[in-house]
Amino acid sequence: MAGIYIHIPFCKTRCVYCDFYKETDESEIGTFVKTLCTEAIQRKSEVPEPVKTIYFGGGTPSRLSKQHFEEIFETLFSRFSIEDDAEITLEANPDDLSEDYIQLLHKLPFNRISIGIQSFNDDELRFLSRRHSSRQAVEAVKLCQQAGFDNISIDLMYGLPRQTPGIWKENLQQACELNVQHISAYHLIYEKQTKLYSLLQKGRVRPVTDETSTEMFSTLIDTLAQNSFEHYEISNFAKNGLYSKHNTSYWKNEKYMGLGPSAHSYDGENRRWNMASLEKYTAAIQSGKLLQESEKLTFAQKYNEFILTGLRTMWGVDLDLLEERFGQELSGYCLQNARKFIREGLLAIKDNSLILTREGIFISDGIMSELMRVE
């Protein structure tokens, strides 16, 4: 079983912090959709069937029309074997989610909506150059619920310049009041090549301190736990077991195929990624080729990914599977390095899996790097 990721590389405007590949000229969407369908057909043999998840990410997939989605679904459902209960997610921006648009989405095969809200504070939304207001974000969630979507995720950001722990708490309270099933919350990152990064370089924004970041992460964990969310991955929280199946398959090292410019794929041995250029991607696919770069994972890289992705989740690193896949030497290496963290209460062994404790989550990067193997 596998997943299909579809990268829709269009956004109406650019958010100040974002380094995902996207274009703001939307006049090529129709051509892109046709090219994407051609790519799916060309690469069909790469995907072990049945397909259990399909994820439309971006960019802003909610810039596509009903006809665009129908064209893509027609290709996927006619060419691939897709599980009856496959999770089919659409990433959407609140400003695109009008009542009419949500109604049409509900008639399509989508059964999960992931809404890029980021903040319920209008000053923060303006700072991030998001296109929606707090009121629009609340309205979008309610309209999706009224239309019958019962698996809704929202994205939030914390650690923004000038964001206080109090404002962050208000954001979380508003999120909990909306009664959504899933929340992803990410600390702001100053990615190179973004406008935000150049503001940082010029000294025009000041990052929050490490203490404030830690306090916000702690508030996040506690507030969502009090509101019945399970903390199942470092940045992800779900109610009633409604984990993101698509993203969980990444963390469990399962195979997936990424379609569209800049999309990544994994076949169990190699990581491959399409060229991050709509123009070059289109020309290549239309001439029957694929413009990709790839990396064959070494044994040590596979071990490192197994540790890293496992520890990120509440399921942890399955120690039997670790030994089965990587042998006694590497599993012994892992446990030996884990020992001091177990003594300090930062790691624990539960049901024969190595997991981060609540204290360990706060310094997860340091712990992971100690367990990884340097080639």
Ligand code: SF4
């Ligand atoms: S954050 Fe989302 S909407 Fe904003 S520019 Fe990036 S991909 Fe587009």
